[in-house]
Amino acid sequence: MIAHHPSDELLLGAAAGALDAGAAIVLGAHVEGCAHCRATLRQFEAVGGAMLESTEPVLMAPDALAKTLAAIDAPPPPVRPTAPPLPRPELPPGVTWPRSLAVCDVSRWHWMGPGMRWSRVTLPHAPDANVFLLRIGAGKALATHTHSGLELTHVMCGSFHDGRSRFGAGDFDAADGDVRHQPVLEAGGECICLATVQGRLVFDGAIARWIGARVGI
Amino acid sequence: MPTGDEWVELVRSVAVAGDRSAFAVLFKHFAPRVKAHLMRAGVDPELAEDLAQETMVNVWRKAASFDAARAQLSTWIFTIARNLRIDQLRRQRDANAAHEANEGADNVDLLAQVAHDAARPDEQLDAARREGAVREALRQLAPEQVQILRLAFYDEQSHARIASDLNVPLGTVKSRIRLAVGHLRRLLQGMEP
Numbered sequence: 001m002i003a004h005h006p007s008d009e010l011l012l013g014a015a016a017g018a019l020d021a022g023a024a025i026v027l028g029a030h031v032e033g034c035a036h037c038r039a040t041l042r043q044f045e046a047v048g049g050a051m052l053e054s055t056e057p058v059l060m061a062p063d064a065l066a067k068t069l070a071a072i073d074a075p076p077p078p079v080r081p082t083a084p085p086l087p088r089p090e091l092p093p094g095v096t097w098p099r100s101l102a103v104c105d106v107s108r109w110h111w112m113g114p115g116m117r118w119s120r121v122t123l124p125h126a127p128d129a130n131v132f133l134l135r136i137g138a139g140k141a142l143a144t145h146t147h148s149g150l151e152l153t154h155v156m157c158g159s160f161h162d163g164r165s166r167f168g169a170g171d172f173d174a175a176d177g178d179v180r181h182q183p184v185l186e187a188g189g190e191c192i193c194l195a196t197v198q199g200r201l202v203f204d205g206a207i208a209r210w211i212g213a214r215v216g217i
Numbered sequence: 218m219p220t221g222d223e224w225v226e227l228v229r230s231v232a233v234a235g236d237r238s239a240f241a242v243l244f245k246h247f248a249p250r251v252k253a254h255l256m257r258a259g260v261d262p263e264l265a266e267d268l269a270q271e272t273m274v275n276v277w278r279k280a281a282s283f284d285a286a287r288a289q290l291s292t293w294i295f296t297i298a299r300n301l302r303i304d305q306l307r308r309q310r311d312a313n314a315a316h317e318a319n320e321g322a323d324n325v326d327l328l329a330q331v332a333h334d335a336a337r338p339d340e341q342l343d344a345a346r347r348e349g350a351v352r353e354a355l356r357q358l359a360p361e362q363v364q365i366l367r368l369a370f371y372d373e374q375s376h377a378r379i380a381s382d383l384n385v386p387l388g389t390v391k392s393r394i395r396l397a398v399g400h401l402r403r404l405l406q407g408m409e410p
Binding site: 008009012013016017018021039040042043045046047048049050051052053055056057058059060061064065067068069071072076125126 | 237240241244245247248249250251252253254256257262266269270271273274277278288289291292293294295296298299300302303307310344347348350351352355366367369370394395398399401402405
């Protein structure tokens, strides 16, 4: 049962095409598992349609239709063969990759502390987007941190409590620089989160800061 | 102006028969609106002209995949234009990188694709009701709120421009957008069966 959804502003941003690439990936992972948010996204796209319909038209170039028809007559761009699936690090049994990651490169699991691993997600169309996976063992706690920018998180499996609320599989969270939290994993299995940060995580402790800097999240 | 059903019929003629006069009717109505929409979203007029033409090329090529049960024509064309704009922004930013041009706007807009693919059949069939409710909600919103909602479809620079036009801080524009979205959602929830 999904308890935490993206805000209307984020979903509207997605419908408008105004999200940055990292946010679109993490939001996409939530939306593909959430009928509620798919319905909202469609409503907002319909708002876009209504906005388009009611926009005061402007003149097109005099030869616009002729040029468009010429472009239609040109051979369509070749359909490129589907690329073979990219290699993926292993996941716990029963956990599947969000389809929004399909074209992304996902690194192997790197050690970042006892019971904690992370993986870098690289977007071919936005290599500078800061997207990563965290994999934390049951009962462990991530160092207390805040964010220099907005942090978006999609829970792929497991659950944690960060002092504000409990987050389980399928849940979505947005935390900005006002939020200082320490996600603590619940018992009953490890937790994997897909996250993106606009800016950086800012950890409290010196060791955590060192790891954060090394990891580059 | 053609009615809703007639618009759908025009797209079908394009899909089935490659009907150029039907396409010309669609072009005459939608291309100038797509161009205007893009310009208001901060795209310069020349690029907006190109993207509007490219949108209509895509309308021609994808006509067979248009499903009136899924979305109204204007919503479908809005999403095509949006995806081309996202793709164009990425191409522009990656001009020096190894990114291949014409990756295909469909491939980059994963969010829309995922939302589309994951939809169960029963989610797809209520387009007419959904679009009707959205249009009714927009009619019930105060005109100022509709104007503010429109801003959400434009870029950050246009928010900043509007903030300075209205002589209010950028944060105020953002909070007004939030209020308008909240109001729209409450109206829509009130219409659910």
